[in-house]
Amino acid sequence: MIINEVVYLMETELIPYLTFENTKSALDYYQQIFGATDIFRTVPTPRQAEEMSLNADVDLNELTVQGGFSILGQKIFCADSFLGKPVVSSLVSLMLQVSQKDSAAVSALEALYQRVSTSDGVKVISSYEKKPTGEKAGQVVDKFGITWILKAVK
Structure with missing residues (x-):
């Protein structure tokens, strides 16, 4: 069976998205060791914390729902793992x-x-x-x- 596939040309990017136990410290590491630039970090809002069933006493300023940085001009996004400890993989x-x-x-x-x-x-x-x-x-x-x-x- 031959399937004809239509390819649409559009502007796309493939951006790596990493998950850490503590993105805040990971961002610091990549800035210090890799010379990362364009660093940003977003903390969860109280509503997001409630939706994720986080403990009421958690310090939201220590958590990251989305962050990112660039290395040699290449964007990388990241966030804390809210579903348990991240697992290291050699697949990627x-x-x-x-x-x-x-x-x-x-x-x-x-x-x-x-x-x-x-x-x-x-x-x-x-x-x-x-x-x-x-x-x-x-x-x-x-x-x-x-x-x-x-x-x-x-």
């Missing part, structure tokens, strides 16, 4: 890829790798170096269990 990795033709982007990516790979709690999976394909790439897992692949491609 985040890849930051730049063109080797953009020397500023390559320098920024290399600086990011150096800063991240030498910070506490980060596991280096592969060093950032030239690969047989001519690309440069490295891979790390941050303290939250998020896998980051950093690539400079031809």
